[in-house]
Amino acid sequence: MERSPQARPDHALDARTFEQLLTDQRPFDQPSPRIDLSDVSFVSPAGLVQLSAVCHALYDADRPATIHIPSFTVRSYVVRAGLMTALRDLALVTPQFGKLEHASDLRRGSNPLLIELTRFEDTNTLPSILDQIVDVLMGELRYADREAFNVATAVSEVAQNALQHAGVCAYGAMQVYRSGQRPFLEFAIADHGVGLLQSLRRNAAHDDVRDDASAIRRALEPRASGLDDETHGTGLYHLGEIALAYEGTLQIRSGSVAAYYRGDLQKGWMRTGMHMPGVQITLKLNRPNPMTNRRS
Amino acid sequence: MIEKHISLKTYGSRLWTRDKAREIRDAVESRLDELPAGATLVIDGKGVEVFDFSFANELFGRLILSLPSLSPPRFIVVYRLEPYARENLEKALLILNLAIVERRPNKSDLLGKFGPTDKETFALVAAAKHPITAVQLAERLHTGLTTMSERLTKLTKLGVVARVRAEEPSGREQYAYLAPS
Numbered sequence: 001m002e003r004s005p006q007a008r009p010d011h012a013l014d015a016r017t018f019e020q021l022l023t024d025q026r027p028f029d030q031p032s033p034r035i036d037l038s039d040v041s042f043v044s045p046a047g048l049v050q051l052s053a054v055c056h057a058l059y060d061a062d063r064p065a066t067i068h069i070p071s072f073t074v075r076s077y078v079v080r081a082g083l084m085t086a087l088r089d090l091a092l093v094t095p096q097f098g099k100l101e102h103a104s105d106l107r108r109g110s111n112p113l114l115i116e117l118t119r120f121e122d123t124n125t126l127p128s129i130l131d132q133i134v135d136v137l138m139g140e141l142r143y144a145d146r147e148a149f150n151v152a153t154a155v156s157e158v159a160q161n162a163l164q165h166a167g168v169c170a171y172g173a174m175q176v177y178r179s180g181q182r183p184f185l186e187f188a189i190a191d192h193g194v195g196l197l198q199s200l201r202r203n204a205a206h207d208d209v210r211d212d213a214s215a216i217r218r219a220l221e222p223r224a225s226g227l228d229d230e231t232h233g234t235g236l237y238h239l240g241e242i243a244l245a246y247e248g249t250l251q252i253r254s255g256s257v258a259a260y261y262r263g264d265l266q267k268g269w270m271r272t273g274m275h276m277p278g279v280q281i282t283l284k285l286n287r288p289n290p291m292t293n294r295r296s
Numbered sequence: 297m298i299e300k301h302i303s304l305k306t307y308g309s310r311l312w313t314r315d316k317a318r319e320i321r322d323a324v325e326s327r328l329d330e331l332p333a334g335a336t337l338v339i340d341g342k343g344v345e346v347f348d349f350s351f352a353n354e355l356f357g358r359l360i361l362s363l364p365s366l367s368p369p370r371f372i373v374v375y376r377l378e379p380y381a382r383e384n385l386e387k388a389l390l391i392l393n394l395a396i397v398e399r400r401p402n403k404s405d406l407l408g409k410f411g412p413t414d415k416e417t418f419a420l421v422a423a424a425k426h427p428i429t430a431v432q433l434a435e436r437l438h439t440g441l442t443t444m445s446e447r448l449t450k451l452t453k454l455g456v457v458a459r460v461r462a463e464e465p466s467g468r469e470q471y472a473y474l475a476p477s
Contacts, residue, residue, distance in 0.1 A: 127312040134310070134346075149346045149380045156312050156348040222391045230361060231353040234391050238349045241387075 013040045013047030015188070015251045015282040019258060022054075022274040033058050033065040041071070043078055045173035046251075046282040048117045049190035052083070052171040055091035057192035057277045060168075065091045080110065082117035086171055114185070115174035123163055130156050133174065141176060141183075147288050154242045155187050157235035158281050165226055166193025166278060183287040184248070190280035196254040202226040212255035213270050219252070239283065248285040254278070297477060299336040299373075302327055305343035312347070317354035324359060324372075333368030334460070336476040338399065341377035352388035360394045363455025371458065371476040374407065375399040382407070395454050397422075397476050404477060406456060417447045418456055418475060427462045427472030448473055 011017055027033040035051070037043075043051070051067065058065045069075040075093070078084075084093065114136055115129060130152045137148035155174065162170040170191040177184055193199075197215035200206040203226050209218050218224045220240050225233030236252070240261065243250040247264035256275040261268040264286075304311065307320050328337050347355075359372055374396055377385065389395060389408030397418075398407040404422050406415055420433055434444035451457040452473075462472035 123313045123315050127310070127316070130312050131310055145345070146380055152312075153346065153348045153384065157350060160313060160348075160350050230392065231357040234349055234353060234388065237391065238387070 010041040011039060012042040012044055013037065013051070014044040015046035015050070015253075015258075015280075018047055018050045019271070019273045022276060026274065027054055027058060027065060028275070031063065033063055034068060035065055036068045037074065038068065038070050040069075040074055043074065043081070044188070045113065045117075045175050045186050046188040046280075048078065048081055048083060048173045049171040049188045050253075050276075050280050052086050052117065052119070053190035053192045053278055053280060054276065055087055056169070056171075059090040060192070066094055067091055068094050070095065077112060080116075081113050081173065082111065086117045086119045113173055113175045115172065115187075117171060117173040120159060120163055120170045120172060120189075123160055126156060126159055129172075137176075141178070143287070150242055150246070151185065151187075151285060154239055154283060154285070158187070158189050158239055158283065161235040162189050162191045162193075162279060162281070164232075165196075165199040166191035168193045168278070184284055185287075186282065186284045188280070188282040190278065192276075192278040195277060196252075196279055199226040200224065203228050212257035213259070213272075216252050216254055216257060216259045216270070219254075239281075243283060243285065246285040246288060248283065250284075251280075251282040253280040297334060297336060298332060299338055299476075300327060300331060301338045301340055301375075303340045303342070305340070309343055310346050311344055311351050314350040314354040317347075317351040321355050321358060324355070325362075328359075328366070328370055328372070331370050334370065334458070334474055336371040336373055338373050338375050340375050341381055342375075343378070344381050345378055346380050347384060349384060349388045352385050353392065356385060356396060357388065357392050357394060360389075360396055360455050364453050366455075369458030369460065369474070371397065372455070373397045373399050373404065373476050395456060397456050399476075404475075410454075413447055414451060417444070418451055421451075421457050421473050421475040422477055424475075427460050427474045429462070429470060429472045433473070451475075 025035060027035055055065045115133065133152045133155060134148045137143040137151060138145055159172055168191055170189055172189040174185065174187040196219045197209065197212050200209050200215055200218055206218060209215050219236050222237040223233040240250060243261060244263040249263065250261045252259045257270055257272055259268060259270045302324060331337060363372065386407055393409045395406045395408035395410045397404050406418055416437065417433065420436060421428055430441060430444045430448055434441045448457065452459055457473045457475045459471050460474050461469055464470050
C-alpha cells in the first residue's frame with residue numbers, strides 16, 4: 001500500500017505513532033503486508049515490541065510481512081536492539097543486507113537498550129532479566145533499591161500477565177532515557193494473542209464486559225482475571241498503581257482500543273483505531289525526584 | 297507451642313514470578329503437613345530483598361486461603377521480612393482481602409487487610425497462654441457475645457486464629473480460640 005502523503009518525516013516509532021502506522025499502512029488488510037519505516041528516525045521499545053507482535057501475527061496468518069527500513073542508522077539500531085533475533089524467520093527486512101553490512105556485523109555493536117528486544121516463550125527467562133534490571137538501575141544508574149525494585153516488579157507483573165493470558169509468546173524491551181530535565185524509563189511488552197476482551201470473558205464473572213474499552217477498564221480493577229481464581233487478576237492493577245506513584249504513563253492497547261493514562265494528571269483517555277490482535281502495554285516511569293520520593 | 301522454621305532465602309535473595317512461588321509453596325505445604333495440631337510454621341524472610349505481587353499471591357495468598365480447612369488446625373507466621381518485600385506482601389494481601397500473622401520483636405501482629413477490632417481481638421487471643429473462649433474475650437473487650445463470635449469467625453476464616461475444642465472446669469466440652477504467639 002502507498003504511504004500516506006501526510007506521514008511526517010523523521011519521527012520516532014513509539015506507542016502513539018504506531019497507531020498512525022496501523023491506520024496508514026493497514027498491514028492486516030494486505031495480502032502481502034509491507035511495513036514501511038522510511039519516515040522513521042528512531043524506534044522506541046514500544047515501537048519494537050508492537051512491530052514484532054504485528055509481524056508474528058501476520059506470520060501466523062500465513063502472510064509474512066516485509067519491513068522496509070531504508071535508513072542505515074535505523075536498520076543498524078533495530079538490529080542491535082535485537083529485532084532480527086526476536087523475529088528470526090517471521091519477517092523479512094529490506095533492503096536486504098549487503099556484504100558490508102551483514103546483520104551479524106551490525107549486531108556486534110553494543111545493545112542500545114537496557115533490555116534488548118526479547119521474545120518470551122514462558123517465564124523461565126524472566127528472573128534473570130529482572131535481576132539485570134535491578135542491578136543496572138542500582139549499579140550504573142544509581143537508582144535507590146526501592147525504585148529499582150518497583151521498576152522490576154512492574155515489569156515482572158506485566159510480563160507474567162502477557163504470558164499467562166495471551167496463549168502465545170510475548171515481546172518485551174526496555175530503555176532508560178537519561179537526557180533531559182527528568183530521566184525516565186520505558187518498558188513495553190506486546191503479544192498477538194486473544195486480547196483482554198476474550199481473556200476476561202473466559203470467566204463468567206465478566207460476562208458484562210462487551211467491548212475492548214470496557215475490557216481494558218475491567219482489567220485494571222483488582223482481581224479481574226479470566227481465571228476464576230482469587231489469587232489472580234492483580235497484576236495490571238498494581239501496574240497502574242506504580243504508574244500513578246511515579247507520575248508515569250501507562251498505555252494499554254487491546255483489540256481496536258488504546259487506553260492512555262497519565263499518572264501525573266491522574267487522568268486517562270481512550271482512542272479507537274485499527275484492530276490489532278493481542279495486548280500491547282507501554283509503561284513510562286519518571287526517575288523519582290529525591291525530594292518527593294514517594295510510593296502510595 | 298511447637299513451631300518449625302523455613303527460610304525463604306534458601307530459594308534466592310530475589311524471588312520473582314508465580315512459578316517460583318508455586319515451587320516454594322509445595323515445600324511449605326509439605327512442612328506444614330508434618331506439624332501437629334496447633335503448631336506454627338514460621339516463614340523467615342530474612343535476606344529476601346524482593347518478591348513480586350504474583351509471587352506473594354501464589355505463595356502467601358494460597359497458603360492463607362488453605363489454612364481454615366486444615367485439620368487439625370495449624371498456623372503460618374511470617375518473620376523478619378525485609379522492608380521492600382514486606383511492602384509488597386502487605387499490598388498484595390490488601391488487594392486479596394487477606395491477612396497474615398507477622399512476628400515482631402515484642403509481639404505478633406496482623407499484616408494485610410484487617411480492621412481495628414480484628415487487631416484488638418487477635419492480640420488478646422495471641423496473648424492468652426491457653427485457648428480462650430468467646431465469652432471470655434467478650435468480657436475482656438466489653439463487647440457482646442454475638443459481636444465477638446462474628447469477629448472470631450472472620451479471624452478464623454483468615455487463618456490467624458483457630459477454633460479448638462477445650463474443656464470447661466465442669467468437664468463440659470466447649471469451643472475456644474487459639475492463635476500463634
